[in-house]
Amino acid sequence: MKSAEYITFAQFLTLKIPAMRHRTFYLIANLFGALVLLFIIAPVISIVLSTEFKDVADAFSDKEVTASIWLTIFASITATLIFAALSLPFAWLLARKKFPFKRLISGIIDLPIVIPHTAAGIALLGVISRQSTVGRIGASFGLDFVGHPIGIIIAMAFVSLPFFINSARDGFSAVPERLENAALNLGASPARVFLTISVPLAMRQIVSGCVMMFARGMSEFGAVVIIAYHPMVAPVLIYERFSSFGLQYARPVAVILIALSVVFFLLMRLLSKDPDNARN
Amino acid sequence: MLEIKELNKTLGRFRISDVNLTVARDDYFILLGASGAGKSVLLEIVAGLVNPDSGQIILNGKDITKIAVEKRRTGLIFQSPAIFPHLTVGQNIAFPLRYRKSKASLQLVQKLAEQMSIQHLLDQKPAILSGGELQRIALARTLASDPVMLLLDEPLSAVDTPMKSGLRGLLRELNKKGLPILHVTHDFEEAVALASTMAVIENGRIVQTGSPNDILSSPTTGFAAGFSGEHNFFKAVITKKTAIVKGVADFRAFVEIKLNDDYEEGPANLLIKSKYVIISPDEPQMSTVNNLKGTIISINPSRNGFEVCIRGTIDIYARITRESLEKMKLATGQEVWACFKASSIDVIR
Numbered sequence: 230m231k232s233a234e235y236i237t238f239a240q241f242l243t244l245k246i247p248a249m250r251h252r253t254f255y256l257i258a259n260l261f262g263a264l265v266l267l268f269i270i271a272p273v274i275s276i277v278l279s280t281e282f283k284d285v286a287d288a289f290s291d292k293e294v295t296a297s298i299w300l301t302i303f304a305s306i307t308a309t310l311i312f313a314a315l316s317l318p319f320a321w322l323l324a325r326k327k328f329p330f331k332r333l334i335s336g337i338i339d340l341p342i343v344i345p346h347t348a349a350g351i352a353l354l355g356v357i358s359r360q361s362t363v364g365r366i367g368a369s370f371g372l373d374f375v376g377h378p379i380g381i382i383i384a385m386a387f388v389s390l391p392f393f394i395n396s397a398r399d400g401f402s403a404v405p406e407r408l409e410n411a412a413l414n415l416g417a418s419p420a421r422v423f424l425t426i427s428v429p430l431a432m433r434q435i436v437s438g439c440v441m442m443f444a445r446g447m448s449e450f451g452a453v454v455i456i457a458y459h460p461m462v463a464p465v466l467i468y469e470r471f472s473s474f475g476l477q478y479a480r481p482v483a484v485i486l487i488a489l490s491v492v493f494f495l496l497m498r499l500l501s502k503d504p505d506n507a508r509n
Numbered sequence: 510m511l512e513i514k515e516l517n518k519t520l521g522r523f524r525i526s527d528v529n530l531t532v533a534r535d536d537y538f539i540l541l542g543a544s545g546a547g548k549s550v551l552l553e554i555v556a557g558l559v560n561p562d563s564g565q566i567i568l569n570g571k572d573i574t575k576i577a578v579e580k581r582r583t584g585l586i587f588q589s590p591a592i593f594p595h596l597t598v599g600q601n602i603a604f605p606l607r608y609r610k611s612k613a614s615l616q617l618v619q620k621l622a623e624q625m626s627i628q629h630l631l632d633q634k635p636a637i638l639s640g641g642e643l644q645r646i647a648l649a650r651t652l653a654s655d656p657v658m659l660l661l662d663e664p665l666s667a668v669d670t671p672m673k674s675g676l677r678g679l680l681r682e683l684n685k686k687g688l689p690i691l692h693v694t695h696d697f698e699e700a701v702a703l704a705s706t707m708a709v710i711e712n713g714r715i716v717q718t719g720s721p722n723d724i725l726s727s728p729t730t731g732f733a734a735g736f737s738g739e740h741n742f743f744k745a746v747i748t749k750k751t752a753i754v755k756g757v758a759d760f761r762a763f764v765e766i767k768l769n770d771d772y773e774e775g776p777a778n779l780l781i782k783s784k785y786v787i788i789s790p791d792e793p794q795m796s797t798v799n800n801l802k803g804t805i806i807s808i809n810p811s812r813n814g815f816e817v818c819i820r821g822t823i824d825i826y827a828r829i830t831r832e833s834l835e836k837m838k839l840a841t842g843q844e845v846w847a848c849f850k851a852s853s854i855d856v857i858r
Binding site: 410416417425430 | 556557558578579580581582583584585587589591593594595604605647650651653654
């Protein structure tokens with residue numbers, strides 16, 4: 230993006246575009262755009278402005294708050310790393326190969342997006358609770374998924390995985406197949422072609438898929454609250470503070486979580502920038 | 510040696526039918542065909558990227574039809590060079606090597622880069638390089654994979670004209686060093702310049718196989734016939750501004766053909782389009798610098814008139830209209846001069 234494309238606000242106000250037809254339409258489009266932007270920004274700004282800095286600082290020194298935030302970050306990163314690594318080759322398959330029921334399978338991947346998340350939590354609970362097979366196998370190793378960080382990781386992964394798979398698949402689709410074929414022809418094994426050609430060339434989309442998956446997992450409430458109310462992740466803590474003590478007490482934690490999300494989001498967006506990978 | 514036996518493949522509306530061909534150990538085999546004739550698919554089948562419906566591919570006596578792509582060692586060069594954009598030129602060339610950071614590997618990369626005259630590009634990323642440079646990198650990289658033969662898919666079509674002859678020279682040299690080459694192209698000049706054996710493919714079927722001269726002087730059908738009537742093909746040796754062409758009947762005899770420009774010395778192919786050849790019944794007093802005396806051995810009707818073959822030391826064909834034929838009262842056995850300007854000669858190498 231070139232910085233030369235930007236203009237100052239003052240220039241914007243005096244901007245005249247003589248050749249622009251349908252001026253009323255552009256005016257309306259701009260107006261709607263401004264309203265939508267305001268709709269997104271206003272609550273965020275309002276919560277930041279209406280929260281005392283002292284309360285935020287207090288919340289930071291509250292052990293329960295910091296523990297929940299660390300747990301949220303840890304669980305979401307773990308969910309992202311494990312499930313992204315597991316589904317990366319699958320995303321490549323989806324991008325490259327034709328196989329029966331491919332459309333159906335793509336639909337199944339998107340399922341967690343459309344299922345209400347509390348319902349997803351209930352469904353997951355059926356699979357990993359103490360009564361289920363998976364739960365019993367876990368119990369034999371002394372693990373109880375319900376009410377355990379592992380349960381949180383599973384819940385986060387379930388609702389956020391589609392974001393990763395779809396992004397990685399789009400990344401792989403954009404890698405010219407010719408390059409993979411050339412690498413095979415040069416004697417590289419399919420695994421090596423995948424690791425040294427396909428993955429590096431799709432890296433940008435893979436990283437941005439990770440960012441989206443991480444952000445989605447971190448903000449998950451519905452599925453997590455059903456599988457593990459305790460230990461509390463930050464969204465659950467906010468809900469608990471709100472329902473037990475009221476708005477005043479929920480706000481500082483919410484501000485911290487919002488700030489953290491924005492910081493992580495910006496950081497990983499920067500990381501995913503890689504102009505070297507311009508494809509030919 | 511590569512043998513393709515009774516190969517069949519249907520790909521959508523596209524099909525390859527009953528293809529048989531043999532590329533001998535020292536062959537530079539050119540498969541000539543229009544776009545969409547099935548050339549690229551044929552190469553992809555040989556390389557293992559596409560599976561045939563039926564048929565066999567035998568490379569150096571071994572049936573490779575069912576062998577995985579990465580184990581075939583058929584160096585495929587694509588029409589648009591498939592250089593990995595995230596690696597430097599040096600890393601690209603080293604890609605096929607097992608121990609890429611070892612001293613031996615680095616030396617090999619250096620050697621191949623020198624052979625392809627790209628040693629100054631080794632640390633560059635490919636994004637800024639030209640088509641000719643990229644194709645040289647592709648060639649170096651393929652050679653690093655130690656292929657048993659080369660499969661070339663219109664390798665010069667993305668290359669600027671001035672760079673073409675250099676690359677052709679490289680390909681010819683590789684072939685002379687013992688690497689059999691199967692090269693598909695629609696470019697007939699390229700075919701003439703490089704081929705030791707040639708085949709014509711049309712609608713997925715091989716319609717003619719033979720030496721370049723056989724095919725160009727008597728095309729049986731289709732694509733090659735696009736060049737029919739152009740019988741004035743000569744293998745020549747260029748020295749300064751003249752080309753020396755050996756006689757047809759008597760191998761010790763030769764003619765000198767004058768060229769309009771200084772060409773690099775050495776072997777070349779000459780094409781003199783028959784429409785540029787003028788017939789004169791008497792010793793010509795004209796501006797044409799090439800005037801060859803001979804006897805008319807045949808007069809055949811052709812598309813726009815007649816094609817007259819004049820046999821001197823070499824056979825020259827001239828295309829003339831019916832009016833000219835009648836006015837000059839030409840007949841077989843008559844002695845005439847075949848005249849053409851130096852500028853009407855295409856030098857193909």
